[in-house]
Amino acid sequence: MAEVLVSVVLEKLGSIILDGLEQEVRLVTGVKKEIKILTNTLIIIKGVLEDAEAKQVKNEAVKVWLEEFKDISYDAEDILDEWCTRSLIPDRQQPNLNASIIKQVRSYLFNLLSCFKPIVIRHGIGMNIKELNERLVDIIEKKQSFKLNKIRSNAIRRIPSIAVPDVPQIYGRVEDKNILINKLLSESSAPSLHVPVISIVGTGGFGKTTLAQLILKEEKVIASFEKIIWVCVSDPFLVENVAKEIIQQVKGNVPDTFGRQTLHKNLSECVQGRRFILVLDDVWSFPSKEWLQLKNALDCGAATSRIIVTSRSVRVAKMINSSYTHSLEKLSDDDCWSLFKCIAFSEREDYLGTFEDIGKKISKKCKGVPLAVRVIASTMCLKTTKQEWREVLASNIWDVEEEGEGFLPSILLSYYALPSYLKQCLMYFAVFPKDAIILKKEMIRLWMAQGYLGSNGSEDLEMTGKDYFDNLAMLSFLQDFEKDDKGNIISCKMHDLMHDFVQFLTKTETIILEKEEVISSIKVRHLCGRDLNWSYIYEQKNLRTLRRFQDWGYYCQLKSLHQLKCLRVLSLSCYQFEELPSGVERLVLLRYLDLSYNNRLKELPESVCNLVNLQTLILNDCRSFISLPEGIGKLSNLRHLQLDGCEFNNSGKLSYFPSGIGRLSRLRTLDVFIVGNLDAQEKNKEKGCTIRELKLLNHLQGHLEIAGLRQVGNVGEAAHAELKKKEKLLSLKMDFGLEGEKEEDDEMDFEILEGLQPHINLENLMINNYEGIRLPDWILSLSNLTYLSLWRLSGCLELPALGKLPSLEFLYLEELKSVKRLGCEFYGLDDETFGNHNQEQQQVVVIFPKLKELLLENMQGLEEWDLPFQNCIDFLPNLRKLTIQNLQRLQVLPALGNLKSLEKLKLRDIEGLKRSSFSGISTMSDDKRGEPITTPSVNVLFPVLKSLKLYGNVGVLNSSWSPFLREDDYPNLNYFGIYGSSQSSLPQGFSLLTSIQKLKFVICEFLDFGPDDLKHLTMLEQLYIDSCPILAKRFRREGEISSSCSHSYKIDILEEYSWSDVNVHNGFYCDNCEVTSSF
DSSP, X not given: OHHHHHHHHHHHHHHHHHTTTHHHHTTSTTHHHHHHHHHHHHHHHHTTHHHHHHHTTTOHHHHHHHHHHHHHHHHHHHHHHHHHHHHHGGGGOSOOTTSOHHHHHHHHHHHHHHSOOHHHHHHHHHHHHHHHXXXXXXXXXXXXXXXXXXXXXXXXXXXXXXXXOOOOSOSSOHHHHHHHHHHHHOSOOOTTOSSXXXXXXXXXXXXXXXXXXXXXXXXXXXXXXXXXXXXXOOSSOOHHHHHHHHHHHHHSOOOSOXXXXXXXXXXXXXXXXXXXXXXXXXXXXXXXXXXXXXXHHHTTSOTTOEEEEEESOHHHHHHTXXXXXXXXXXXXXXXXXXXXXXXXXXXXXXXXXXXXXXXXXXXHTTTTOHHHHHHHXXXXXXXXXXXXHHHHHHOGGGGHHHHSSOOOHHHHHHHHTSOHHHHHHHHGGGXXXXXXXXXXXXXXXXXXXTTTTOSOTTSOHHHHHHHHHHHHHHTTSSEEXXXXXXXXXXXXXXXXXXXXXXXXXXXXXXXXXXSOOOOOOSOOOEEEESOTTOGGGGGOTTOSEEEEOSOSOOBOOOTTGGGOXXXXXXXXXXXXXXXXXXXXXGOTTOOEEEOOSOSSOOBOOGGGGGOTTOOEEEOTTOTTOXXXXXXXXGOTTOOEEEOTTOOBSSTTSBOBOOTTGGGOTTOOEESEEEBBBOOSSGGGTTOOBOGGGGTTOTTOOEEEEEEOGGGOSSHHHHHHTOGGGXXXXXXXXXEOOSTTSSOOOHHHHHHHHHHTXXXXXXXXXXXXXXXXXXXXXXXXXXXXXXEEEEEOOTTOOOOOOGGGOSSOOEEEEXXXXXXXXXXXXXXXXXXXXXXXXXXTTOOOEEESTTOOEEEEXXXXXXXXXXXXXXXXXXXXXXOOEEXXXXXXXXXXXXXXXXXXXXOEEEEEOOTTOOEEOTTSSSOEEEOTTSOEEEOOOOSSSSTTOOEEEEESOOGGGGTBOGGGOOTXXXXXXXXXXXXXXXXXXXXXXXXXXXXXSEEEEESOTTOOOOGGGGTTOTTOOEEEEESOHHHHHHHOBTTBOOXXXXXXXXXXXXXXXXXXXXXXXEEEEOSSEEEEEEO
16 A cells, blocks of 8 residues: 555656646745655655565564555645645636625635645745655665565556356355254244344354355245344444344334433334344344343244344353354365365366366365455466466465464465555455445545545546456455346445454554544544544544444534545535535545535535535435535536435425536536526526536436426527437436426427437436427437336327337336327337238247336326237237236226236226236237237236236226136236225136235225135135235134135234224234234
8 A cells, every 4th residue: 555655646746847836846945856855765665665565464563664654655645735736726716706795705715714825835845845855764764674675576467357256155054054044943942032042153254144144045034034134233232223223124214313211112112023033243242231131122023033143252152142052163175175166267167277286275274264265266366377376375474374463364365466556445445344335336436535546537537446346356355245237246345354454454544433532543544433523533633534434313513624634535424414514615635525414404605616626526315405506617626426315396405506517527427417497486597507518528427317408498409418429328317397387389398308319328218297299219229228217298199119129128108198009109010010920931020129127107098008919029028027007098908918928917096997808819909901910819828927916996807807817827826916906805717826825915995705715725825914804804713713725824914993003913823824913
């Protein structure tokens, strides 16, 4: 890390000279000479830094020397950053004529007070550089005594792109897993325990957490518990935090404030009667009093609940009275080799013969620790010669565990193999608490703020950061990845041993404060605290990072922020304040400012626009936010302006963007862009910006919402936005405003939309509140489009041939009240296709080839929907989920039974439905030549349908399926539900459904049938009855079950009475059923 710091400082020293700034420093005698001395000294020291990095683990004196040098390097960077920043500020101090008089005066006063006079700046840098040179004299002398040498680096200089190793199986833990699953599912437990505790104990890195995760993925475990809860326990154990996390996972929210007694009462009620499994992961200690409080609350759960505790300490397992303690042992040599081989040769099996002998010896040195095997095997993926493999095997670092801090040698070896630019990125993970979920995008922007990704703002630093993050993931420094549907990492965690390691390397620089305490070191650069109001924090004048835990309910004072002049990162997420704390605008080196989840913040002061280095400004979920500063266009380095969750389109909310935002040409993230002014009050109508300001924002990435499109002044303006040039924009939402908001010609909306053609790379498109009668043709050119949502297109009479879109996977059509027919035009079928339907050699036409999910909702005018299946036409071959709701005029459903991939079908409020062509027999469709086409029948209807849900009035399907159902149809239907029905009996044909495993009835007031009506359901596992009074009586008679079925299934009964908001939960068993009743 020190090596990278030196490189950054040298780069900035060089830029001072190259940019001609030396012309000013000459005015101060000797400054140029001092810069030259500093440059030469840093070059000399840089040469031995890799040797010092390697020796610091064993030699404490070298570690101290390295820390002293890094301290000087940090100070040098701060001095040079401030020098460069102060030279930029005068260029941005012109008054904003659009701002109010008061704001202009405030801005002027701030500029007057905060900016140094040129002579003061020049004198200051000269004195500071001279002081740095004096401090470096001692560093040079000590370097000689340590005999540090310039060595040939073994670090990987370039890491190729390799996927994160995916270990397809568990090695050496199958027996452990089976034993623990049997203990979890066993009904027997110690008589003195209500909820038994099972402890998994083992050395760090043995895979306790991984084993627990694997157990919870087993289907029989999932099916046996009502709720699965996972809590990472901090050290020290804080019972309030654990209780809140459990409540959060069970109920979805936690009240802001609790007394301890109230908290435990809420926890007791939260788990009352529930059959849950709770994992308390990585427990170091349990104060007996706090544990008893927590355990007493958890004992209110069902007796069949289970608690799993993972810990390194047998003492912890004994202290909590575990009913069973499972000791996890080290892996055998064979299992270590199997795991090593799976990772190290995952994409190069041809290397196995060459390196097998050396590889077995390396895996044996891991001494049976799975984490050690994973880390070193990931590093060996990148080594391609026998000499490199031999050097790893022969390294004396394998013996460091006995002498040093107890770190796994494999971690050290892998760390030393990293290039310097990755070392500093890895060490920054120390600013996050243990077990924290780390978002990839957030980490990349934090790295960027620290300068780890380079200083050239015109480059794609985000892509560099993505590569760095993926490299660390691939090398097994990170774990527990969450990925998107494309396999890209979204978030991760860091193993606690790895976290201990990075904290060791940064222990004088990075600190995490769980409680208010005196900070012993004065060299802290990065701090994460539970409460940033603690006064001791502001004694750390050299802080570069100040962030807080993601907790709710804190109010912010932070009166001393202005003292932290070196801050690059300030995260005040979840703090509640109406005005930005005074002093933030004076943090001129700030690059990352997070103000998210603040429900009181309304606006930012104009002085924020003097933060000329700011790269990331986060205002997500600031629900009361109403205006950005008028001078925001001054923030020329801004790359990410996040406004997701801020409310607009409502009075008193964010209603306009200030003019000048189009000057932010480096922007990568802009969640929303508002055209004009959405405020209905005329007094603000003159404010706002035109859509033209999007023209230069060609680096926009990810998602963009454009609101207020009906306020585009003329058709030409839309084309000037040049959306077609924004090739990295993947998701676009176009909102024309409230329906009927402005009386315009329908053609105006169409021409505006036509001028907003996006780049062909677009993947997601949403169009809202559009009143044109048709959609532009460019939609059909979006060959990469996977998601399309059309909402409230009130004037649209027909849809384009969306069936031709080759990549479309999700299609949502909602509130298209003027569309009357979905037929051939919608699918892109023409006369030629139908004219040749009898030709044997006709090529098959595939309609919606990749569509997985289709929603038709609130299409009040839809009268006809056809699926004209023919031998030459394949409709929706990959459709998995279909939802049809609130189509009151639709009288006939098309041949849905022919959809060969459909797994989930939901029908709701289709009250006009008179018949269905599920079977493909009852509907005759005329082609364009006037000839009837008979839809071909299939052998089995809905061959893979797994879930069928009927809501409300579904017309003829309320009472009978007989015309549309045969004995062998629906062979895989395992879930069936009826919701909100007024029928008194099951529909005719229900007895032909024989594969149902879960049956659900909700709010069916008059529905009446008995257990005998279910005897054909020989695979039934669960019957759920909610707010169905007649059924409840039928299936629960004074605690006895009336049933003649020959197999066992579970019955859940929930009855809600108006006189009580309290649910009393009872459970009991019978010979053939388990009944759970809640009333």
